[in-house]
Amino acid sequence: MKRVLKMIASVGFLLTVTGCGAVDNGESINAVGSSAMQPLVEAAGEQYSSNHLGKFINVQGGGSGTGLSQVQAGAVQIGDSDLFAEEKEGIDSKLLVDHKVAIVGLTPIINKEVGVSDITMENLRKIFTGEITNWKEVGGKDQDVVLINRAAGSGSRHTFEQWVLDGQKVKGAQEQDSTGMVRQIVSTTPGAISYVAFSYVTKDVATLSIDGVKPTEDNVKNNKWVIWSYEHMYTKGEPKGLTKEFLEYMLTDEVQEDIVPQLGYIPVSQMQVERDVEGNIKEISK
Template identity: 55%
Template sequence: MKKRLVAMLGMVFMFAFIAAGCGNSSSSNSSSSNGDKKEKASVSGSITAVGSTAMQQLVEEAASQYMGENAGTTINVQGGGSGTGLSKVVEGAVDIGNSDLFAEEKGVDASKIVDHKVAVVGMGPVVNKEVGVKDIKKQQLIDIFTGKITNWKEVGGKDEKIVIINRAEGSGTRAVFEKLALDGATPVKAQEQDSSGTVQKIVSQTPGAISYLAFSYFNDTIQPLKVDGVDPTNANVETNDWKIWAYEHMYTNGEPKGLTKEFLDYMLSDSIQSSLVPDLGYIAMTGMKVDRDAKGNVTNK
């Protein structure tokens, strides 16, 4: 009897030991699993991106999507122009400086910051829909912005005074337009606006108005102009048949880390490049058939 009791107690202790071992194994796996999850989790925190209004819409939408997918992150996006974006990131005042221009084109020491090209944007002249002009020669465009042509009837439109709306100094859109559309000519003094959205609205509401915008701001309230018979389309930008375009740069002060790096990786992810970028009127980096360097040299890929 005593032997049977001892044997039974031995079995009870054995099962208890095995159960405890299994429990420890489960706990260990759970801990390992939680550790993996922590390693894969998105970083939290807050960053600020400032600069180009031509790319502001793209960065804002991407930031909104990213924050929706990654709780605990805040990405502040502000305009102010490419010049502001570049100066602020060089100062270390912001995490990302958005620019339509290479840093070198604004006289910024590019060795102090890191360039991240995230898209391409086409730009072109736009007019009030009532001026009666849809196609213009490049020299006529230059003559309009330099004040040599002052009435739309001189280029086949209605008898109406031309009203020029310029972008403010420091605007990347303005710098790109002056360099590539006006061959470096300096426009006459005229009304200046900081925001692409404001320019779009003013041109749509002002008789005789002309300005220039990124394709992403083209809509049916304004009339984009052909130049020398070439349509301002993304397809023509991709081949450089339409020559007024720029890279959308997101500059960082040194190599990006933490949330800044994650967001820049997200900007180049397939979900942004293949959907949001074209949906908003920009061109994915992989869509370009040519490259352009900071000096303006264009080469085929």
């Protein structure tokens, strides 16, 4: 009987050890930052997790500035950003490694009742700097302009200011943290105007051409449409483990040829030009 009990105890011990070894406690990383690229990272993260059970990609917005500061502080594994780390005050770009995963185009959006479809770059600038305050001044309805701007720290705001405002400041605008909220306010507020990533454009709002150039992916690829930026995923130092695996996944055909274009972003490989941190453009030889 004692021998039988010892055998049972031994088998039970082995089963316990084997069972513990088989349990996947799971891995997770956090990607925080740009709300313009949030839909892309969320979609890729969900797809990755469904293909790799027990591995989770937690995605949050908050703006590019938040993403860069959080990853620099070591609070998250990935900082999502629409701007180069060198462009953000208080960020030491030498600590961070840049991973460009896509291109995002930004477009002005307006309330559908405004009555304008094309505008000059000069007049668009004057609207955001407060020099033009009524839509009738640019061929639209006799209606006051209502400005909606992104909050400080937003990569989308930085890109828009860089390529539209030419160093001037937005005047008299409401500020919103979320791109989704910007779109909602514009869609429901008479006379409203703001800007969003192409991926956030819906039938609830209208877009504006600028100097006859439409906000399309093809026009971004050759820089005829100048309001665009890279989608960066920054890490503090070289990525390891799940972070490295996920960043590599972001550049696979599964993401670049499927998820990226479906959500309104542009694969890096399709660009005909490249832009450096100072805004200089050069053609890509292929």
